[in-house]
Amino acid sequence: MNSSMIRIVLGNVLKIEGVLMLIPVVVALIYGESTVPAFLISAALAIVIGQLMVIKKPKDTVFYLKEGCVSTALSWIFMSIFGALPFTISGEIPNYVNALFETVSGFTTTGASILLEVESLSKSILFWRSFTHWIGGMGVLVFLLAILPMTGGSNINLMKAESPGPQVGKLVPRIGRTARILYGIYIGLTVIEIIILLFAGMSFFDSICTSMGTAGTGGFGIKNTSIGGYSPLIQWIVTIFMILFGVNFNAYYYLLFKHFRQALNVEEVKVYIGIIVASTLAICINIAHMFSNLEQALRASSFAVATVITTTGYSTVDFDTWPAFSKFILVILMFVGACAGSTGGGIKVSRFIISFKTIIKEFHSYIHPKSVKAIRIEGKTVEHETLRSVNVYFMTFICVFTVSCLLISLENQDLVTTFTSVAATINNIGPGLANVGPTCNFASFSVLSKFVFIFDMLAGRLELFPMLMLFNPTIWKSTFTSRINPRRRNWEDCDKVRK
Known part of the structure; x- marks a missing residue:
C-alpha cells in the first residue's frame, strides 16, 4: 500500500476544500453576516493541515486500484469532517453529529436533512449547503485530476473509485483532459440553468443555489417549501434540468464535438428517458383526480419522477399522500437511479440494462443450449x-441494504420509514416516505442511526466498494508492513509486475 501517495491525495483535497470555503465568505460579506470567522477558521484549518500533509514528497508516485479506493473513501470522509466545521462554529447547527450528517448529505448529493426549517439560516450557510452539492456532484477527485494531474498512470484508479457506473472510460487519451472536459460540461450546464431561472423570475441568489442543487442532483432547498413555492414555469425548468443532469455525460461530449450519431446511440440514455416518460404517464393518470387540471397533475408527476430517478430530492408536493400505486413506482425509481457517468445516484440504469440482457441470454441458452450469444450495449x-x-x-448492495435496515429497525420506527430511509440514503435521494417523507426530516433518529445513514450516503455515492475497503484488515496490515519493512513492499510490487 502506497500510504505516501494516499497522504498526498488527502492533503491536496483538504487544500482544495479550504480554498472553496473562502467563496461563502464573499457571500457573508455581501449580506453583512457574522459567519465570516466560521468559514475563515475552517478554511485555515483545512489549508494548513493539507499543506502539512503534502510537504514531504513521495518517492513512489504510482498506486493501484486499492490505493485509489482508500484514497477516495478517506478523501470524502476528511472532506466531510472539515466541511461540517462552518455549521458548528457559526452555531447554526451546534450539534456536530447533526452538522456532519448535513455535510455528508451535501457532498454525497443526497439532500437528506436534520433541519426542521431552513429559512432562518444565514445566506452564507445556505450557500455552503448548496455548494457542497455542486462540489460533490462531479466529484472532488475529478476536479483534482483536472487541475493537478498525477503522474505514473495512477489517474484512472482515482477516477474509477469515484465515478458512478459499472465501468469508467476515457473520453480522450489523457485522464486530466477527460476530467477538464467533464467539468467544462458540468459548469456550462450549471450556468445555463442559472441564466434561464433568472429570466423565469427567480432571484440571483435563489437561482445560483437551486442550480447548484440541480447540477449535483442534491436537492437542498433554500425555502421550507423546497421548489413548491416557486412558479409553475420554474418548476418545469428545474424538472428539465434534473433530467439533463441525470444523463450520461458521454452523450454531451458526443454532442459537443458533433458526434451526433454516437450521441443518439447511447442506449442507456434511451432507456433512461423511456423510464421517465412511462413512469410520469402512469403516475399522472393515477393522481389526476387529486388536481384541478391535467397540467398540475402532469407537472407534479413529472417533477416527482425526475427528482427521484435522478436522486435530486427537491419536492413541489407531498407525494407521500399519493395512492399506493404511484408511491410504489417512486420506490422502484429510487433503486433504478440515473445514468452511469452522470451526477445522479442509485444503482444506475446501465446495470439494470446489463442484468436484463443477462436474463434474456440465460433464457436463450435454455432454448438453444449450444448457441453462444454475447451481451452487447451500443454495438x-x-x-x-x-x-x-x-x-x-x-x-x-443487497447485503449493505439489509444490514442497514436491521440497524435502523432498532429505532422501532414503522416498516415504511425504516425501509425508505435506508433506500433514500444509500441511493442518495434524500426524502423517503412516512416519517422521512418530503415534509419530514431525519432529526428524530438516534446518533447510531445517523452514523449508519452517513455510511450509507458515502457508500452509495462511492459505489460501495471504496467505503467497504476501509473495513478490510489486510489493507491496514499491508500499510503498516510497508512502513516498517520497505524491502518487503518492493518485492510485493515486483510480484505484481510479474503477474
Whole structure:
C-alpha cells in the first residue's frame, strides 16, 4: 500500500476544500453576516493541515486500484469532517453529529436533512449547503485530476473509485483532459440553468443555489417549501434540468464535438428517458383526480419522477399522500437511479440494462443450449469482467441494504420509514416516505442511526466498494508492513509486475 501517495491525495483535497470555503465568505460579506470567522477558521484549518500533509514528497508516485479506493473513501470522509466545521462554529447547527450528517448529505448529493426549517439560516450557510452539492456532484477527485494531474498512470484508479457506473472510460487519451472536459460540461450546464431561472423570475441568489442543487442532483432547498413555492414555469425548468443532469455525460461530449450519431446511440440514455416518460404517464393518470387540471397533475408527476430517478430530492408536493400505486413506482425509481457517468445516484440504469440482457441470454441458452450469444450495449460486447462486477455489485448492495435496515429497525420506527430511509440514503435521494417523507426530516433518529445513514450516503455515492475497503484488515496490515519493512513492499510490487 502506497500510504505516501494516499497522504498526498488527502492533503491536496483538504487544500482544495479550504480554498472553496473562502467563496461563502464573499457571500457573508455581501449580506453583512457574522459567519465570516466560521468559514475563515475552517478554511485555515483545512489549508494548513493539507499543506502539512503534502510537504514531504513521495518517492513512489504510482498506486493501484486499492490505493485509489482508500484514497477516495478517506478523501470524502476528511472532506466531510472539515466541511461540517462552518455549521458548528457559526452555531447554526451546534450539534456536530447533526452538522456532519448535513455535510455528508451535501457532498454525497443526497439532500437528506436534520433541519426542521431552513429559512432562518444565514445566506452564507445556505450557500455552503448548496455548494457542497455542486462540489460533490462531479466529484472532488475529478476536479483534482483536472487541475493537478498525477503522474505514473495512477489517474484512472482515482477516477474509477469515484465515478458512478459499472465501468469508467476515457473520453480522450489523457485522464486530466477527460476530467477538464467533464467539468467544462458540468459548469456550462450549471450556468445555463442559472441564466434561464433568472429570466423565469427567480432571484440571483435563489437561482445560483437551486442550480447548484440541480447540477449535483442534491436537492437542498433554500425555502421550507423546497421548489413548491416557486412558479409553475420554474418548476418545469428545474424538472428539465434534473433530467439533463441525470444523463450520461458521454452523450454531451458526443454532442459537443458533433458526434451526433454516437450521441443518439447511447442506449442507456434511451432507456433512461423511456423510464421517465412511462413512469410520469402512469403516475399522472393515477393522481389526476387529486388536481384541478391535467397540467398540475402532469407537472407534479413529472417533477416527482425526475427528482427521484435522478436522486435530486427537491419536492413541489407531498407525494407521500399519493395512492399506493404511484408511491410504489417512486420506490422502484429510487433503486433504478440515473445514468452511469452522470451526477445522479442509485444503482444506475446501465446495470439494470446489463442484468436484463443477462436474463434474456440465460433464457436463450435454455432454448438453444449450444448457441453462444454475447451481451452487447451500443454495438460493443460487454466483457465478462463487467458482467461479474455488476453481479457482485447487486449482491453487495443487497447485503449493505439489509444490514442497514436491521440497524435502523432498532429505532422501532414503522416498516415504511425504516425501509425508505435506508433506500433514500444509500441511493442518495434524500426524502423517503412516512416519517422521512418530503415534509419530514431525519432529526428524530438516534446518533447510531445517523452514523449508519452517513455510511450509507458515502457508500452509495462511492459505489460501495471504496467505503467497504476501509473495513478490510489486510489493507491496514499491508500499510503498516510497508512502513516498517520497505524491502518487503518492493518485492510485493515486483510480484505484481510479474503477474
